[in-house]
Amino acid sequence: xxxxxxxxxxxxxxxxxxxxLLLAIxxxxxxxxxxxIKALGWKFFYSEEWNPITNKFGALPFxxxxxxxxxxxxxISFPFSLAVSIYLGEYMRAGKIxxxxxxxxxxISAVPSVxxxxxxxxxxxxxxxxxxxxxxxxxxxxxxxxxxxILSVMVIPYSATIVREVIELVPxxxxxxxYSLGATKYEVIKDVVLPYAKxxxxxxxxxxxxxxxxxxxxxxxxxxxxxxxxxxLFAPANTMASLIANExxxxxxxxxLSSLIEMGLLLFIVTAIINIIGKYIxxxxxVQMRE
Amino acid sequence: xxxxxxxxxxxxTFMLSEMVLAGVKELTGAGAxxxxxxxxxWFDIYRNxxxxxxxxxxxxxxxxxxxxxxxxxxxxxxxxxxxDKELAKSSVPILHIPTCLGAVVLTYNxxxxxxxxxxxxxxxxxxxxxxxxxxxxRIAELNPEIKLPAEKIVVVHRSDGSGTTFVFSxxxxxxxxxxxxxxxxxxxxxxxIGLGGKGNPGVAGLVKQIKGAVGYVEVAYAIQNKMPYxxxxxxxxxxxxxxxxxxxxxxxxxxxxxxxxxxTNTSAAEGYPISTFTWLIFYKEQNYxxxxxxxxxxxxxxxxxxxxEGQQYNKTLLYGRxxxxxxxxxxxxxxxxTYSGKPLMR
Numbered sequence: 001x002x003x004x005x006x007x008x009x010x011x012x013x014x015x016x017x018x019x020x021l022l023l024a025i026x027x028x029x030x031x032x033x034x035x036x037i038k039a040l041g042w043k044f045f046y047s048e049e050w051n052p053i054t055n056k057f058g059a060l061p062f063x064x065x066x067x068x069x070x071x072x073x074x075x076i077s078f079p080f081s082l083a084v085s086i087y088l089g090e091y092m093r094a095g096k097i098x099x100x101x102x103x104x105x106x107x108i109s110a111v112p113s114v115x116x117x118x119x120x121x122x123x124x125x126x127x128x129x130x131x132x133x134x135x136x137x138x139x140x141x142x143x144x145x146x147x148x149x150i151l152s153v154m155v156i157p158y159s160a161t162i163v164r165e166v167i168e169l170v171p172x173x174x175x176x177x178x179y180s181l182g183a184t185k186y187e188v189i190k191d192v193v194l195p196y197a198k199x200x201x202x203x204x205x206x207x208x209x210x211x212x213x214x215x216x217x218x219x220x221x222x223x224x225x226x227x228x229x230x231x232x233l234f235a236p237a238n239t240m241a242s243l244i245a246n247e248x249x250x251x252x253x254x255x256x257l258s259s260l261i262e263m264g265l266l267l268f269i270v271t272a273i274i275n276i277i278g279k280y281i282x283x284x285x286x287v288q289m290r291e
Numbered sequence: 292x293x294x295x296x297x298x299x300x301x302x303x304t305f306m307l308s309e310m311v312l313a314g315v316k317e318l319t320g321a322g323a324x325x326x327x328x329x330x331x332x333w334f335d336i337y338r339n340x341x342x343x344x345x346x347x348x349x350x351x352x353x354x355x356x357x358x359x360x361x362x363x364x365x366x367x368x369x370x371x372x373x374x375d376k377e378l379a380k381s382s383v384p385i386l387h388i389p390t391c392l393g394a395v396v397l398t399y400n401x402x403x404x405x406x407x408x409x410x411x412x413x414x415x416x417x418x419x420x421x422x423x424x425x426x427x428x429r430i431a432e433l434n435p436e437i438k439l440p441a442e443k444i445v446v447v448h449r450s451d452g453s454g455t456t457f458v459f460s461x462x463x464x465x466x467x468x469x470x471x472x473x474x475x476x477x478x479x480x481x482x483x484i485g486l487g488g489k490g491n492p493g494v495a496g497l498v499k500q501i502k503g504a505v506g507y508v509e510v511a512y513a514i515q516n517k518m519p520y521x522x523x524x525x526x527x528x529x530x531x532x533x534x535x536x537x538x539x540x541x542x543x544x545x546x547x548x549x550x551x552x553x554x555t556n557t558s559a560a561e562g563y564p565i566s567t568f569t570w571l572i573f574y575k576e577q578n579y580x581x582x583x584x585x586x587x588x589x590x591x592x593x594x595x596x597x598x599x600e601g602q603q604y605n606k607t608l609l610y611g612r613x614x615x616x617x618x619x620x621x622x623x624x625x626x627x628x629t630y631s632g633k634p635l636m637r
Contacts, residue, residue: 049481050481051480051481052452052477052478052479052480052481053474053475053476053477053480053481054475054481121496125500126500129500129501138443138445139501140445140486140501141500141501142486142497220450220489221489221493224486224487225450225486225487225488225489226482226485226486226487227481227482227487236486236487238450238487245451246450246451246452246479246487246489247451247452247479248452249350249351249353249354249451249452250351250352250353250354250451250452250453250454250478250479251353251452251479252353252356252357252377252478
């Protein structure tokens, strides 16, 4: 009995430490942001200007840059991760091809992001530049579009792995029932498997999105690092994480440093909000399923 | 058995090396990345000569200043001297000594890699986005012998805060009124136009890839990577190509006693106008945070070595050597260092 109690105590303790850690990060970010909150107020969130010399700091271009690249990357990667998951979960659960695909997906997530950035800079940027020349827009090569492409490759494994597992969890009797009613494989997937796995698919998407929002190194290498509000899909822009990585080391002056910390806080909050909304949707779809 | 023997041996070696390390005195410093290759070499040689290990972290000038203010290092290093406002943050005096000279060069991607000539106004107008094509009259009349293409100019700048950007914008602020009013000087700027690359390699990479691009990088980086770079008209009216010699010559101007001076747009006739010192910073009074007098003396010795013996290594690593006048000023500053009010040297 005593052992039981100690075990339980340890579990609670470790769990509490995790939550406390998160809270502590939030509070220290908030604390570090005070000078900037005091100096800039709400303007920080809607101002377009980022000028360390005049001490004017607006997060809008970076917020937009982060959201646009992340959601676009998600949209591009989703068909791929869904297709791979369905194939692995429904068509080819075992075998050489299946193993090869699974290993490939794992490796995609294992490649360090600086390598993606590097690859993007050498291979992808010139390709995009060629496209831009054909479209007759300034051929920078770097910009939102390139960053989005890199991100979409990077986030595939995060959703693919989860979605595959959820698809494999769909009860066989449900599928068999559908088959016995004369449904084709496509119909089973469309009408039984995917609806059943809906919340899991969403969870996978969420994980991918989280990864895209915070990605720093690969993005900073190909996005063009322009601190202005982007005017087009091909325009150079910047993201919150990339800006912090770029400017933090040399930031002198209280408000400047504090603004960068506030940017971190904003990124933290954006990620949290997206996660909370996601959890809510997942819960709702799961409840609907049960009903 | 064999395994055990090996383990014992490994352990013994490990402990031995620990003991040796403990015997070596250690100084710590942090700051600028620009002179890092030189400092790395210096401190390596210094360790061989004196057995004093110098642990230098290249975390950026801003970080170096912060760490010195927090008194967590023996010395800091910075590419831009501390302003009066920054110095006021410290209750006790902070000193600067210059260690070497660097320069910022304009590099570009044009077919044939021509040797271009620039004037201050042309540079400012390119980076302000007012000269948009290479065959603009203002560039063409400076370079009559070169056939310039009608290509669009793509401006590339540093995306990370850096001393290089500070020197470049410091220069442009001095020579161009519009730049001074619209953009100003700093380690990170609100750029009117252009793409940002991270670090010298980031800027160089973009310039190399994009036809018609122009960017600015440190001279050492440009030389090592065989990038083309232009000469710039200085305040005496001479077009000067950045070389280690013309960079050192830029410092041949009257220096203030504390050596905190910007030498961009130098008045020296043969000096390259976008040159700069880089500095080590430390406290005048060395008895703080319980530091021993021995440690303070080690620091004095290191600083003295840096401005004398250390200077011979500047050239091989493509940094400009301190001119005699600057060394003399630095000597005076080092001699003014104290421990509990008593001078640490002579």
